[in-house]
Amino acid sequence: MAPVIKTVNLxxxxxxKTLFEVTAIINVSIEIEKGEFVGIIGHTGSxxxxxxxxxxxxxxxxSGKVLLDGKDIWESRESVRSARxxxxxxxxxxxxxxxxxxxxxxxxxxxxxxxxxDDEINTRVRRAAGYVGLSGEQLEKSPFDLSGGEKRRxxxxxxxxxxxxxxxLDEPTAGLDPRGRDTVLGLIKEYREQTGSTVILVxxxxxxxxxxxxxxxxxxxxxxxxxxxVDEVFSHGRELMKMGLNVxxxxxxxxxxxxxxxxxxxxxxxxxxxxxxxxxxxxxxxP
Amino acid sequence: MNExxxxxxxxxxxxxxxxxxxxxxxxxxxxxxxxxxxVAVLGHNGSxxxxxxxxxxxxxxxxxxxxxxxxxxxxxxxxxxDIRRTVGMVFQNPDNQIVATVVEDDVAFGPENxxxxxxxxxxxxxxxxxxxxMYDYRLFEPHxxxxxxxxxxxxxGITAxxxxxxxLDEPTAMLDPRGRLEVMETVKRLNRELGITVVFITHFMNEATQADxxxxxxxxxxxxxxxxxxxxxxxxxxxxxxxxxxAAAEFSDMLISDGFNLPDGILTAEECIEAIYAEAKKRxxx
Numbered sequence: 001m002a003p004v005i006k007t008v009n010l011x012x013x014x015x016x017k018t019l020f021e022v023t024a025i026i027n028v029s030i031e032i033e034k035g036e037f038v039g040i041i042g043h044t045g046s047x048x049x050x051x052x053x054x055x056x057x058x059x060x061x062x063s064g065k066v067l068l069d070g071k072d073i074w075e076s077r078e079s080v081r082s083a084r085x086x087x088x089x090x091x092x093x094x095x096x097x098x099x100x101x102x103x104x105x106x107x108x109x110x111x112x113x114x115x116x117x118d119d120e121i122n123t124r125v126r127r128a129a130g131y132v133g134l135s136g137e138q139l140e141k142s143p144f145d146l147s148g149g150e151k152r153r154x155x156x157x158x159x160x161x162x163x164x165x166x167x168x169l170d171e172p173t174a175g176l177d178p179r180g181r182d183t184v185l186g187l188i189k190e191y192r193e194q195t196g197s198t199v200i201l202v203x204x205x206x207x208x209x210x211x212x213x214x215x216x217x218x219x220x221x222x223x224x225x226x227x228x229x230v231d232e233v234f235s236h237g238r239e240l241m242k243m244g245l246n247v248x249x250x251x252x253x254x255x256x257x258x259x260x261x262x263x264x265x266x267x268x269x270x271x272x273x274x275x276x277x278x279x280x281x282x283x284x285x286x287p
Numbered sequence: 288m289n290e291x292x293x294x295x296x297x298x299x300x301x302x303x304x305x306x307x308x309x310x311x312x313x314x315x316x317x318x319x320x321x322x323x324x325x326v327a328v329l330g331h332n333g334s335x336x337x338x339x340x341x342x343x344x345x346x347x348x349x350x351x352x353x354x355x356x357x358x359x360x361x362x363x364x365x366x367x368x369d370i371r372r373t374v375g376m377v378f379q380n381p382d383n384q385i386v387a388t389v390v391e392d393d394v395a396f397g398p399e400n401x402x403x404x405x406x407x408x409x410x411x412x413x414x415x416x417x418x419x420x421m422y423d424y425r426l427f428e429p430h431x432x433x434x435x436x437x438x439x440x441x442x443x444g445i446t447a448x449x450x451x452x453x454x455l456d457e458p459t460a461m462l463d464p465r466g467r468l469e470v471m472e473t474v475k476r477l478n479r480e481l482g483i484t485v486v487f488i489t490h491f492m493n494e495a496t497q498a499d500x501x502x503x504x505x506x507x508x509x510x511x512x513x514x515x516x517x518x519x520x521x522x523x524x525x526x527x528x529x530x531x532x533x534a535a536a537e538f539s540d541m542l543i544s545d546g547f548n549l550p551d552g553i554l555t556a557e558e559c560i561e562a563i564y565a566e567a568k569k570r571x572x573x
Contacts, residue, residue, distance in 0.1 A: 178530050244464065244465035245465075249535055260564045262564065
């Protein structure tokens, strides 16, 4: 089966052929399989947002291709339009984009634009509200009467209600407190388990990526620096730190132990793995 | 001079004071901030942190109780100017607080408004930009800077007014890890080298571990107040307040319950590495 998203030598420039030409991404060739959970990491300006805006045709490549289910999304007008629905993009601070009179109408905006019938819209709005934990009562409120965390969840529901094959979230936990962060990450995990859809999460938080994603894509200076299983990527801690990225705190601890001469693995990225590694080391558990 | 730069005496504040019984966002807070200290403030969204911050330099004025800055009552309109040149604020979004089109003009905005002599402004702007490591960028356009750099410019704009205290309201929330580190290091240096008092609001526990003192807010009140070690030793209260333990603390706790002999109160990766290394040595692993 063709990968759900494939890019071939994707390159994007801003302000092409002007004095201000900047290369945003160069020669990105990646394949994302159906049902995968991919974390995209990279410092500010590394090209993360530019890349994800190609996945649903918001940006057109200057050269190279974007294939969705094996088909070039820029083949025809229809294929671009269908890409918008197949790949749901949830921007950073999406709560600033709420605009309708009620939360219900706001979540219904996407499905309505897809030309769905009222019954189908209703089902989808309620299902999406369920994913993000908004009650029927909250659906009738003005989105502006919700708390910050609720607004964020309402905005995410608006994208989920389109039931895209691929859900892309750009920093969904930015600015939230620890409890809010846990809630949003938990609902994304749940959504993925229930729908089996592909999820792409852009995040500065390596701990979040370590906790949720199966693969990590690292962008550095407009190029793909690494793309592989999460443990493999985090085992390159030192390189990640050179790119201005953090590694999960536990990984940092194990890098430090390794520097001190302890024979530990450095591809440890969760507390549980760290615990097992130390138990192994002290001989209480066989590897 | 009083050793406290900011004092809250039984302060309450509600946003809609017109409405009878409007819920107070800050409730009966009594607090003093010592001159030269570095205080971190934690609390979930809506716990009253930002309101507390705005009460520090007369952006908001309490309905009951009294806030004083160097002994000046923030409710006295005539003193607002002096209060704001003593306590400066840096906000979360770097793009919302830059006013000029050139970095050094932006830093000069504050002192200009204070009526400082042009020659003196030049000196202060250069000094302020050097103190945040942004002097080489003085002729840049702010929108070409990274988030961390913009926040440092905003901080320079405050220090150029020679404020004695900076209140930062989640200055790192919108930054990437490198930007967060830049801002944290800058603020620590200003505190250490220039003796500027720092009140630092954050959602990142590992940033709070670097302060001298940590306050935890919940429901408008201060529920914990002490050194990072003291505060983070109250695990249940921290979790109940919707916060986390620093990752290194969580990991060490896990190891302790597995029978590893680590000391209590580990907060940073460095402390955790030391402790595990010492234990491994004792067990003869290396």
